[in-house]
Amino acid sequence: MSDGKGGTMDINEVFRAGGRAVEFLDQINKASIVMLDETGLLTHALAVKIAQGVAQVIDDEKKTPPTRSADYLDYEPRLLAAAGPDASRLHTGRSRQDIASAIARMNMRDGLLKEIDALLTGREKLLALAARHTETIIPAYTHGVQAQPTTLAHYLLAFATALARQTERLQQAYQRINQNPLGAAALATSSFKLDRARTGVLLGFDGVADNAYDANHLAPIDYFLDVANALAIVAVQLGMFAQDLHAQYAEPVPWFMLATGSLTGVSSIMPQKRNPAALEQLRAQSSILLGEMQGIYLLAHNNRTGMFDYRLYDPVPYARAMAVLQLFAQIIDGLVVNKERALAEVNADYSTTTEIADALLQRADVPFRIGHHFASKLTDYGRSQGLTLHEIPYAEAMRIYTDENKTPLPLDEKAYREIISAEYMVYGRRGSGGPQLDEVARMLADERAKAGADRKWLGDTSARLAQAGARLDQAFYKLVGG
Secondary structure, eight states: BBBBSSSSSHHHHHHHTTTTTHHHHHHHHHHHHHHHHHHHHOOOOHHHHHHHHHHHHHHHHHTTOOOOOHHHHHHHHHHHHHHGGGGGGGGTTTOOOHHHHHHHHHHHHHHHHHHHHHHHHHHHHHHHHHTOOOTTTTEEEETEEEEEEEHHHHHHHHHHHHHHHHHHHHHHHHHHHOEEOOTTTTOOOOSSSSHHHHHHTTTTOOOOOOSSSHHHHHHHHHHHHHHHHHHHHHHHHHHHHHHHHGGEEEGSSSSSSEOOSTOOOOOOOOOOOOOOOHHHHHHHHHHHHHHHHHHHHHHHOOOTTTTTTTOOOSSSSSSHHHHHHHHHHHHHHEEOOOOOHHHHHHHHHOOTTHHHHHHHHHHHOHHHHHHHHHHHHHHHHHHHHTTOOGGSHHHHHHHHHHHHSSSSOOOOOOHHHTTTTTHEEEHTOOSSSSSSSHHHHHHHHHHHHHHHHHHHHHHHHHHHHHHHHHHHHHHHHHHHHH
């Protein structure tokens, strides 16, 4: 294998990579020897001797830098040196194939729990910020142009809801990943009647990967693509969030920006300039993460079953995803919202004219398209005169409507002024999921409940793994003691 520098890469470098691979190999070996003893596939005396050798290898690993290989062919000589030739019986009914598959699954579930925790933290921060801004009216945009006013809470809840879906996807991926492949051997099991369920329980798996061929050669593809898919969607959504915030920095007085400090940088030549460095990094790192997730699809593409390419010990490394999610949480903490400036930006444009057409239909039975045409004409007039919507005299609005429809505007000035206000438009919504206060309160409660349930799932799942680890150590070290 080329190292890109004209030399050859040590294959052990591949096996040394991969999160906690060596630690997980140790756990697999502990579970295997316990199972072999319990099933009688080894004599108890021999099982004790091998267990003591495994324990010695683990102790030796703690005395040296963590550069050991997780390849079983590299591990076994160390075990033989500690416990003698019969220690090779630890490998009864096993293959490097199912060992590698188990290590990959254990690495993946370890990373998933960290990613889910980080996603939850970001969601919880979004919800806390949203709760403080249920009455902060902001402009919302379509096609990059101000479209309608909404509230900051409504906007933030949209991202909290989206990230909740990605949390759900990762949880679903966890359930598919956390199935025991040990005992599948290379692809068709072995002539030894191993207790696959027992090793699964000892290692904290929720079940057994049933079909032995699938366990090693097909499932590893779809479960890491499950994770890559969810993280790719997260990357896209956080990139959108960063872009939304970054757009405000083009304004002389942004209504949405980062606090001065570690999240921003001062220009090296322009003393007045505050660069949103954290937003730029969130966008850039999200794009890199997205690219890396696409690379995982390419790694699995056009391969035969049984090839090494897609069976890495750590097929979807979580370091970049964690960095992106942690940066996102820091940005949420560092957001500064200028409520008055946000409302002023809404009032400076024409985004409330949508309500004119609706109100004419609701209050005077004017067909929607007639009201829409009037609101559009009103906008054209105001902009041509350099006026905001609120600065157009009522008399001019009446004239424009009368000229177009040969009948007076069926709204008096008080009603007209009421319906073009941002407050009327935002808080007068009636559809479910809108920015009106009661709907925002409902959605906040729903998203908090989801986050709470997800936090409980994370705690329960982590506790089950910890308990399995404790039971494994108890069984293993009891065996070590004879």
